[in-house]
Each structure stands twice: as structure tokens, then as C-alpha cells.
Amino acid sequence: MIRIRSIMLFLAGAMLGLAIGPGNAFAGEAVEGTAKADKLEQCVEPTPVMRRNHFEFIKHQRDLTVHQGIRSSKHSLAGCIDCHARKDASGKAVPVNAQGQFCAGCHEYVAASLDCFSCHSAVPGEK
Amino acid sequence: MKKIHFSEWGIDSPRYWGMLAVLGSIVAIAGGAVYYMEHNGHWVTGMTNQVVWGIPHVFAIFLIVAASGALNIASIGTAFGKKVYKPLGRLSALLAIALLAGGLAVLVLDLGQPGRLLVAMTHYNFKSIFAWNIYLYTGFFAIVAVYIWFMMDRRMKAWYKPIGIFAFVWRLLLTTGTGSIFGFLVARQGYDAAILAPMFVIMSFAYGLAVYLLVLMFVFKADGRELGAALLKRLKNLLGVFVAAVLYFTLVYHLANLYGTENHAYEAFILKDGGIYTLLFWGGWVLAGCLIPLGIIYHPGLGNTRGGIIAAATLVILGGFATVYVIVIGGQAFPMAMFPGKTIIASGFFDGVNGQPMLYAPSLPEFLLGLGGVALVLLLTFIGIRMLRFLPATLSDEVADPHHAKP
Amino acid sequence: MSRTEQQGRRVFLKKTASAAAVAIAPGVMLHALPAAAAPRAEAVSGEIRWGMLIDANKCADGCNDCVTACDKENGLDLVDMPEGADEAHWERQRPRWIRQVKLKDNLSGKITNLPMMCQHCEKPPCVDVCPTGASFRRADGIVMVDRHICIGCRYCMMACPYKARSFIHAEVAEKLTHTPRGKGCVESCNLCVHRLDNGESTTACQDACKHQAIVFGDLNDPESAVSRALKKYPSVQIRADLKLNTGIRYSNV
Numbered sequence: 001m002i003r004i005r006s007i008m009l010f011l012a013g014a015m016l017g018l019a020i021g022p023g024n025a026f027a028g029e030a031v032e033g034t035a036k037a038d039k040l041e042q043c044v045e046p047t048p049v050m051r052r053n054h055f056e057f058i059k060h061q062r063d064l065t066v067h068q069g070i071r072s073s074k075h076s077l078a079g080c081i082d083c084h085a086r087k088d089a090s091g092k093a094v095p096v097n098a099q100g101q102f103c104a105g106c107h108e109y110v111a112a113s114l115d116c117f118s119c120h121s122a123v124p125g126e127k
Numbered sequence: 128m129k130k131i132h133f134s135e136w137g138i139d140s141p142r143y144w145g146m147l148a149v150l151g152s153i154v155a156i157a158g159g160a161v162y163y164m165e166h167n168g169h170w171v172t173g174m175t176n177q178v179v180w181g182i183p184h185v186f187a188i189f190l191i192v193a194a195s196g197a198l199n200i201a202s203i204g205t206a207f208g209k210k211v212y213k214p215l216g217r218l219s220a221l222l223a224i225a226l227l228a229g230g231l232a233v234l235v236l237d238l239g240q241p242g243r244l245l246v247a248m249t250h251y252n253f254k255s256i257f258a259w260n261i262y263l264y265t266g267f268f269a270i271v272a273v274y275i276w277f278m279m280d281r282r283m284k285a286w287y288k289p290i291g292i293f294a295f296v297w298r299l300l301l302t303t304g305t306g307s308i309f310g311f312l313v314a315r316q317g318y319d320a321a322i323l324a325p326m327f328v329i330m331s332f333a334y335g336l337a338v339y340l341l342v343l344m345f346v347f348k349a350d351g352r353e354l355g356a357a358l359l360k361r362l363k364n365l366l367g368v369f370v371a372a373v374l375y376f377t378l379v380y381h382l383a384n385l386y387g388t389e390n391h392a393y394e395a396f397i398l399k400d401g402g403i404y405t406l407l408f409w410g411g412w413v414l415a416g417c418l419i420p421l422g423i424i425y426h427p428g429l430g431n432t433r434g435g436i437i438a439a440a441t442l443v444i445l446g447g448f449a450t451v452y453v454i455v456i457g458g459q460a461f462p463m464a465m466f467p468g469k470t471i472i473a474s475g476f477f478d479g480v481n482g483q484p485m486l487y488a489p490s491l492p493e494f495l496l497g498l499g500g501v502a503l504v505l506l507l508t509f510i511g512i513r514m515l516r517f518l519p520a521t522l523s524d525e526v527a528d529p530h531h532a533k534p
Numbered sequence: 535m536s537r538t539e540q541q542g543r544r545v546f547l548k549k550t551a552s553a554a555a556v557a558i559a560p561g562v563m564l565h566a567l568p569a570a571a572a573p574r575a576e577a578v579s580g581e582i583r584w585g586m587l588i589d590a591n592k593c594a595d596g597c598n599d600c601v602t603a604c605d606k607e608n609g610l611d612l613v614d615m616p617e618g619a620d621e622a623h624w625e626r627q628r629p630r631w632i633r634q635v636k637l638k639d640n641l642s643g644k645i646t647n648l649p650m651m652c653q654h655c656e657k658p659p660c661v662d663v664c665p666t667g668a669s670f671r672r673a674d675g676i677v678m679v680d681r682h683i684c685i686g687c688r689y690c691m692m693a694c695p696y697k698a699r700s701f702i703h704a705e706v707a708e709k710l711t712h713t714p715r716g717k718g719c720v721e722s723c724n725l726c727v728h729r730l731d732n733g734e735s736t737t738a739c740q741d742a743c744k745h746q747a748i749v750f751g752d753l754n755d756p757e758s759a760v761s762r763a764l765k766k767y768p769s770v771q772i773r774a775d776l777k778l779n780t781g782i783r784y785s786n787v
Contacts, residue, residue, distance in 0.1 A: 062682060063680075063682075064577075065731075066678070066680045066682070067670065067672065067680065068577035068578055068672075068673075069574045069577065069578040069672065069674070069727070069730070069731045070573075070574055070575060070576070070577060070731075071573035071574050071728075071731045071732065072572065072573040072574060072575040078711050078712075081711070118705075118716040118717070119681060119706075119709070119714040119715055119716030119719070120709070120711075120714045121708075121709045121710060121711045121714070124711070125710070125711025125712065165718075167616065167704065167705075168616070168702070168703050168704040168705055168717040168718065169627070169701065169703045169704075169718075170616050170619055170623075170624065170627050170703040170704045174627075174703075175623070175626035175627045175703075176626060176627060176628075176629070176630070176691070176697075176699075176700050176701060176703075177626055177697070179688040179691040179692060179701060180688060180692065238685050238686045238687055238718075239684070239685065239686015239687070239688070239701060239702070239717070239718030239719055239720070240684065240685045240686040240718045240719065241685075241686075243683070243684075243685045243686075244685070246666055246683050246685055247665060247666055247685050250666040250667050250668075250683050251665070251666070251667070252661075252664055252665060252666060252667040254661075254662050254663075255662065255663050255664055255665045255689075256663070257663060257664075257665035257687065257689050258665040258666070261665065308689075311663070312659075312663075312692055312693050313659060313693075313695065313776055314659060314692070314693055314694060314695035314776075315692070459692070463695065463696075463697055465650075465695070465696065465697075465772055465773060466637055466772070466787075468639065468640055468641070469637040469638060469639050469640060469646070470637065470638045470640055471635055471636070471637055472636050472637065472638045472645075473634070473635070473636035474633060474634070474635045474636070475598070475601060475630065475633035475634045475635070476630050476633035476635075476650070476697065477625075477626055478633075478635055478650075478697065486626065
């Protein structure tokens with residue numbers, strides 16, 4: 001009985017691992033309250049505005065950054081990740097696209113695809 | 128010449144569905160290959176940062192080139208008013224659409240980001256011949272579809288000739304565009320030649336007609352329709368003229384290259400020391416694709432047998448694949464001339480060290496994708512002729528040939 | 535602001551920057567941030583054209599430092615070989631932005647070493663052929679790929695006379711924040727654009743070259759080190775016959 005359960009657990013874990021994807025192989029369980037955003041009152045815009053328009057902001061900024069080199073904006077994807085990524089118990093950043101994390105949490109719930117991180121890093125940048 | 132009646136393809140249902148099942152499975156296998164390649168990335172293919180276009184592009188370009196060529200039969204009937212070709216027009220137009228669909232499917236499914244097709248439709252760089260081709264291809268579908276409609280609808284008879292001429296001009300532009308994909312590349316020794324555009328046009332004449340002939344003979348035989356000997360003779364003679372023209376363009380292309388010293392290394396590579404490319408050039412492009420078919424077509428005995436015509440058309444197609452392979456892959460395999468007067472003796476990025484060509488070993492999934500494109504062409508054609516009246520009830524000489532002597 | 539005023543300001547900035555740089559140490563200084571460095575807030579303009587002069591005589595045989603530095607700076611060393619791939623084949627598929635090339639003169643046998651990368655043409659063939667406009671030339675002369683609209687057709691790779699571009703053949707597990715990278719798009723040297731946009735003025739390859747074979751700077755500024763070097767020494771463009779007006783020039787090739 002125990003054996004079957006452990007196999008099931010292993011399979012579930014493996015599937016979870018597959019779902020989360022690569023890039024977070026070494027990050028452990030995220031700890032609540034460890035993201036910079038957790039200590040702030042508000043995002044770069046009021047929360048309802050961010051909920052509704054964050055993609056437009058990021059997309060607009062992406063063209064400015066790539067084509068005009070403007071990197072000072074508050075609407076940068078790197079900024080989102082920097083602020084919203086949580087850390088695990090050892091202080092290592094957990095990817096924002098890992099299951100249940102800041103980006104994936106909502107995107108999974110509303111079944112909206114999340115393509116940013118096939119190219120962009122999902123953890124805060126090297127300093 | 129009698130009135131021509133058209134009818135749906137009348138082969139037995141089990142045979143029809145059996146053929147669809149076989150072709151459908153080939154398409155499905157190709158779908159699996161695409162999933163495999165896209166899921167893993169292009170590392171599972173033979174393509175590299177040196178040879179960036181591979182077997183899928185060979186298939187795609189062959190099919191796209193043949194597509195515009197297949198329309199020729201309709202054009203000769205409409206734009207040039209040759210009565211005997213008129214009954215052949217519907218199948219010609221259908222085959223043109225099917226070939227283009229098959230070729231484009233292969234091309235698009237090899238993209239690094241096939242999901243971004245919408246991006247290609249919404250972002251245009253009008254200096255890119257590739258962007259122009261997107262218009263030329265979609266325009267071709269639309270124009271030929273209207274062309275078929277006007278061919279089939281008597282009420283549109285007045286517009287039949289104008290649309291035929293328009294389609295003919297469009298197909299010339301389309302193949303010019305395809306040839307220019309290579310002709311406009313200044314970087315590589317084998318390309319960067321204006322002659323590639325008309326050469327692609329003439330290649331399209333030959334390959335399109337060869338495909339048309341084989342399909343026509345097969346579908347007519349399959350449901351017992353009559354195909355007159357005089358008509359077949361016309362078509363095979365036409366094929367002979369087109370194949371001879373391909374040979375002529377090949378000759379001019381290489382003679383021009385041989386004259387200028389800067390191209391000698393490239394010519395030596397293709398004509399003499401290129402291994403597989405040299406073999407495919409002489410054995411495939413020249414011998415199988417041009418000389419043997421010409422020999423068969425103009426042989427007094429062989430040229431008038433159905434077997435001879437089938438063999439000639441098949442060889443033209445196989446030679447055509449070899450031709451496109453030599454142009455697409457051979458042109459990339461030859462090292463780029465970045466440092467004239469110097470030899471690269473070491474490189475961190477495979478720059479043709481000591482003049483060595485770039486390596487390319489095609490992988491199975493690439494072939495499966497290409498074959499899937501071919502199967503898709505036949506699938507669409509067979510479904511088309513089964514559903515609608517594309518085929519003349521008979522093409523016996525006394526019905527189809529205006530010069531047929533009354534017995 | 536008038537042109538001369540701006541020039542004056544540029545010279546001033548450059549002088550203070552170089553004064554600060556000299557104070558540190560040669561070699562190390564180049565990556566040092568000017569104190570006021572901030573992310574760029576205004577669109578890049580054609581006032582500046584970034585470029586390089588590479589002295590092939592100084593480029594040492596067997597040295598690969600610029601390549602290693604580029605790999606590290608732009609996360610190319612993080613691109614792992616996929617499991618099950620053939621190593622020799624993967625070597626031909628892995629991305630490279632800069633590479634060492636060793637040449638032998640056919641007549642004299644003279645050996646030349648030089649790094650090759652995107653030459654940042656004024657009239658880049660890759661930009662001409664790109665169907666979606668993903669391949670583009672930024673106002674300050676940097677030729678780059680907007681990977682958001684790259685469809686992975688590789689036509690730019692067919693068109694580039696310098697074989698400067700790489701296609702990403704496999705999923706990339708780990709990437710740097712400043713150099714996004716994903717399967718199915720094309721990329722190439724962008725002159726460390728993230729550094730330039732954040733107020734720095736050197737590239738990783740230049741910093742890594744202990745032989746000082748690479749001089750980088752603004753080709754439009756007659757007082758820049760690269761402009762002065764170009765004025766002083768004879769230099770060539772690779773494939774000058776194509777008249778692409780490259781931003782990367784070589785001397786002693």
C-alpha cells in the first residue's frame with residue numbers, strides 16, 4: 001500500500017515538474033511574503049489597472065526597449081519579475097511562472113497562455 | 128470538335144477511400160514529424176547554423192515552383208486561346224492550388240516559430256522579397272479559385288479570358304518571386320544572379336507539366352476515361368520543349384559563372400569536386416532531369432508509348448528535386464568567400480576551413496515532412512475531382528482535338 | 535540644443551569618463567560604470583553610430599578571450615546541449631555571436647588572426663530580406679533582432695555575408711535577464727546593447743581583450759578613440775565590394 005502511494009506521489013511530482021518546466025530545477029517551495037511586492041502598498045499602477053492592462057503595458061514597453069533602447073520605464077517585464085518573484089526557504093528566487101506563483105497563478109486559472117518565459121528569464125536578474 | 132462534358136471522378140468508393148486513407152496517413156505521419164521537430168527544436172534535424180535551409184525547403188520550393196507551372200495548361204487554353212487545352216484547364220487550376228497548398232504547408236511548418244504565422248501576416252517589410260511572396264502566394268490562391276469558378280460557371284463566360292490572362296501574369300510574377308529569393312542574395316556565390324528568376328520560371332513550366340501529366344494519366348486511367356493519343360503527344364512534346372529550355376538556362380547560368388574568375392571555385396565545387404552536389408548536378412539535374420527525358424520524348428518509338436511518357440515525366444520530377452537540392456543545399460554548402468586571396472585555416476564557427484564545404488545530413492523527420500506535403504497535394508486533388516466536376520468525361524481525340532481528321 | 539553644444543557636452547562627458555577610467559586600472563577600468571550611469575530614458579538617435587576597429591596584428595594566435603567573454607556576458611554559455619544530441623552535430627547548431635578565425639595568405643603564407651561577428655552594416659542584407667521587420671537596424675547603428683516578431687524563417691542567415699547569425703536550435707533552460715533567448719528565433723551580436731543602454735560604453739569582447747586589439751566607440755564622434763584610430767591607421771571592411779558600410783572595421787588584415 002505504502003509502495004503504491006509513494007509511486008503515485010512520485011508520478012504526481014514528476015508531472016508537476018513537467019508542468020512547471022525547466023529553469024527552476026533547484027528552487028524549492030516558495031515562502032509567502034518573500035517577494036518585494038509583498039511589502040509594498042501598490043504596484044506601479046493601481047491594482048485594478050494592472051490586472052486589466054499589464055500586458056498592454058509590457059507590450060508597449062517591449063517595443064520601446066527593443067527598438068529605441070528605452071530601459072528606464074516602470075513598465076518593464078524585468079521590473080515585474082524583480083518585484084514579484086518569491087524566494088524559497090534558502091533565499092533562492094522561485095520563477096514567477098512556476099505553478100501557483102505570481103504570473104502562473106492567474107494565467108493558469110484563466111487559461112491564458114504565458115509565452116514571455118519561453119525566452120525571458122523568470123527570476124530576478126543578476127545584479 | 129464536340130461539346131465537352133465534365134463529371135466527378137468515378138472510381139469505386141472503396142478504392143477512393145482507400146487512397147484517401149493512405150494519403151491521410153502519410154499526412155498524419157508528417158504531422159507527427161512536425162510535432163517532434165517543433166517540440167524538440169531544430170537540433171533533431173540535419174539543419175545547422177551553416178546549412179540553415181534543408182530538405183523541407185527543397186520539397187517546399189519544388190512544390191511551389193511546380194504549382195505555378197501546373198497552371199500553364201489552363202493558361203495556354205485561356206490566355207493563348209488554344210482550344211485543345213481548354214478542357215484540361217479545370218484540373219490544371221485545381222492542381223496548381225493543391226501544389227501551392229502542399230508547398231506552403233511544408234514551408235510554414237518548418238519555421239522556428241510556426242505559431243507566429245499571424246505575425247507574418249501583420250508585420251511587413253516591403254523590401255523583403257519574402258514578404259512580397261506572402262502576397263503573391265495568397266493572391267494566387269484567390270485568383271485561381273476565381274478562375275476555376277469562371278471556368279465552371281457559364282454566366283461568367285465573359286470574364287473567363289481576362290481572369291485567365293490575369294492568372295497567367297500573376298503566376299509569372301510568383302515564380303519570379305520564388306527565384307528571386309535566391310537571386311537577390313548577394314552574400315553567397317551560388318546565388319546573386321538575376322538569371323535565377325527566369326530559370327525558376329522555366330523550371331516551373333517543366334515540373335508543373337510533368338506533375339500534371341502524371342496526375343492526368345493516373346486519374347483518367349483509374350476511372351476508365353479515354354485520353355487521346357494525339358492529345359498526349361501534344362503534351363509530351365510541350366514537356367520536351369520545357370525540359371530543353373531548362374537545360375539551356377542551366378548552360379547559360381554555368382557558362383556565365385565560368386567566365387568570371389571570381390566564380391571558378393563555386394563552379395569547380397558544383398561541376399567537379401562537390402561530392403554529392405556534383406553527383407546530383409550531373410546525375411540528377413542534367414542526366415535524369417533533362418537528357419534522358421529528352422531522349423525518351425523525342426525517341427520515335429518510346430516517345431509515343433504511355434510508358435515512355437510516364438517515365439519521362441517521372442524523371443523530370445526526380446531531376447527537379449535534384450536541381451532544387453543542388454541550388455538550395457549546394458549553394459549553402461559552398462563556403463562563403465569572406466577573405467579573397469586567403470585561406471581560412473582555423474575557425475570557431477565552421478567557416479569552411481581549408482575550403483571544406485559545410486556538412487549537411489538530412490534527417491528522417493525532414494523527409495517525412497516533405498513527403499507529407501506531396502501527399503497533401505494528392506489528397507486535395509483527389510478530394511477536389513471527386514466532389515466537383517473537374518474532369519472532362521472523355522478526352523478522346525475525336526472529342527478534344529480540333530484537328531482530328533473525321534474517319 | 536545646437537550641434538556644437540552637444541558635441542561639447544559629449545567631449546566633456548568622455549573626458550570625465552576617461553579620467554575616471556584611468557584612475558582605476560587598465561583592463562579593469564573599461565567595464566566601470568560612470569557614477570551617473572542610468573538606464574536610457576530617451577530614444578536612441580542617429581547622432582551616435584557605434585562601431586569598432588579591430589587590429590588583426592594585435593589579435594593573438596590561440597587566444598579566445600573575447601569569445602569566452604561574449605559567451606558569458608550574453609548567456610551563450612548557459613545554452614546546454616540537449617540530451618541525446620550528437621556532440622559534433624550540436625557544435626554546428628549551438629549559437630555563437632563572435633568567433634576566432636585564422637587566415638593564411640595564399641601568396642605569402644602570412645598568418646592573420648581576427649574575431650568575426652555581426653559587422654553592423656549601415657545597409658544590412660539581413661534587414662533587407664527579413665519578411666516581418668524583426669531584423670532591424672537601431673538608430674545608433676546596432677543591427678539586432680526583435681525576437682518578438684521573428685518567425686524563425688532563417689532568411690537573414692541566408693543573406694548575411696558574414697555568417698554572423700545563429701538560430702536557436704533547442705529549448706534554453708536558463709537565460710539572463712538582459713539577454714532573453716528562446717527556441718526557434720535567430721540572434722547575433724548586438725554590441726552588448728544592454729550595457730550601452732544602461733550608460734556603459736564598452737563591450738564584453740573589448741574588455742576581455744588583453745592585447746587591446748579591439749577599439750570600440752562612436753564613429754560619429756571625431757574625438758572618440760575609435761574615430762581617431764580609424765583616422766590614423768589604414769583599415770578595411772570585410773567584403774567591401776558589397777558596399778554595406780560596416781560598423782566593424784579591421785586593420786592589418
